[in-house]
Amino acid sequence: MKFIHIADVHLGASPDLEYPWGADRKQEIWNTFGRVIEETKREKADLLLIAGDLFHRQPLKKELKEVNGLFRSIPDTKVVLIAGNHDFIQKNSNYRTFSWASNVTGLWGREMEMAEFPEINTCVYGLSYWSREIREPVYEGICPGKPAGFQILLAHGGDEKHIPIRREALGRLEFDYIALGHIHKPQVLIKDRAAYAGALEPIDRNDTGPHGYIQGEYNERGECRIEFRPLAARSYWDLEVSVPENSTWFELEDSIKKQIEARGSQNIYRLTLDGIREEGAALGTEHLKTLGNIVEIRTKFREEWGYAQLAKKYEGTFLSEYIRQFQGRELNETEKKALYYGVKALMETRRE
Ligand SMILES: [Mn+2]
Numbered sequence: 001m002k003f004i005h006i007a008d009v010h011l012g013a014s015p016d017l018e019y020p021w022g023a024d025r026k027q028e029i030w031n032t033f034g035r036v037i038e039e040t041k042r043e044k045a046d047l048l049l050i051a052g053d054l055f056h057r058q059p060l061k062k063e064l065k066e067v068n069g070l071f072r073s074i075p076d077t078k079v080v081l082i083a084g085n086h087d088f089i090q091k092n093s094n095y096r097t098f099s100w101a102s103n104v105t106g107l108w109g110r111e112m113e114m115a116e117f118p119e120i121n122t123c124v125y126g127l128s129y130w131s132r133e134i135r136e137p138v139y140e141g142i143c144p145g146k147p148a149g150f151q152i153l154l155a156h157g158g159d160e161k162h163i164p165i166r167r168e169a170l171g172r173l174e175f176d177y178i179a180l181g182h183i184h185k186p187q188v189l190i191k192d193r194a195a196y197a198g199a200l201e202p203i204d205r206n207d208t209g210p211h212g213y214i215q216g217e218y219n220e221r222g223e224c225r226i227e228f229r230p231l232a233a234r235s236y237w238d239l240e241v242s243v244p245e246n247s248t249w250f251e252l253e254d255s256i257k258k259q260i261e262a263r264g265s266q267n268i269y270r271l272t273l274d275g276i277r278e279e280g281a282a283l284g285t286e287h288l289k290t291l292g293n294i295v296e297i298r299t300k301f302r303e304e305w306g307y308a309q310l311a312k313k314y315e316g317t318f319l320s321e322y323i324r325q326f327q328g329r330e331l332n333e334t335e336k337k338a339l340y341y342g343v344k345a346l347m348e349t350r351r352e
Pocket of ligand 1: 050053084085086156181182183
């Protein structure tokens, strides 16, 4: 029995809208979901598990029509899904009233339900969110009703407001596999037994690293094996560039460009400049954002060049006096330049 486990697709989300690449993100999330369906077909998976938050908010009818069309295109695969905290079941939820293709099972109840698939000797258990938050650890102590076959729990949560999940408690549950959603970072909680597939596409800049889906197989000997497969169109990465002491601004730009090229120019970067001089940061880190998909820039200043340190080091001199005039308030661009060039001039006279 072969299965594919995805979670937190967040269809309808548009991350990074204020950035140039943001215009494509909404469509990319839909496209990657489409590619999962293709993978399911190519792998001839028996089961597609969707562990909540397929949608970023309440799904519209026309959106469900698209999703259902994709599900209908894989008639040999059973699709089982639950609603998470983002797409929770509201009074008039389209999830419940929609007429789904015959291979689709939604476990929409607020209490645990079971879907049985005798042809693949498998049962899938799960419940849906009926509110934005569930603070009770509702998965603790539940047990599968059927002793034989492959028993799967489809679960969503893992923080204090969204069904707290303790790893030890999960370990005691008698399921063969627990397909988890809600935490966006893909991670295995118990080897080959419980895992978060992670968000299919990263949804915000904190979802760093690879994203994709989990593929699993359950054999006749009752053994389960899972593996993570990256599929996302882009990922967020932390990029730390150390700035050599005597490097020029052009060399710095060049080095950033090369590193972005090497790690994939489609990816989105959180850039940290380590050892940059304070005046460099004042003069143009914003401009660096044009070198690639850079979502934020952090600076770690070179110790000996921090203005505060300089003022302390040269206490009682004109240099220190000069720096203090600019301290303790927000500086405008002209003032930043005045501070920089002033300090530069005073430092140079000191050396003579
Ligand atoms: Mn969630």
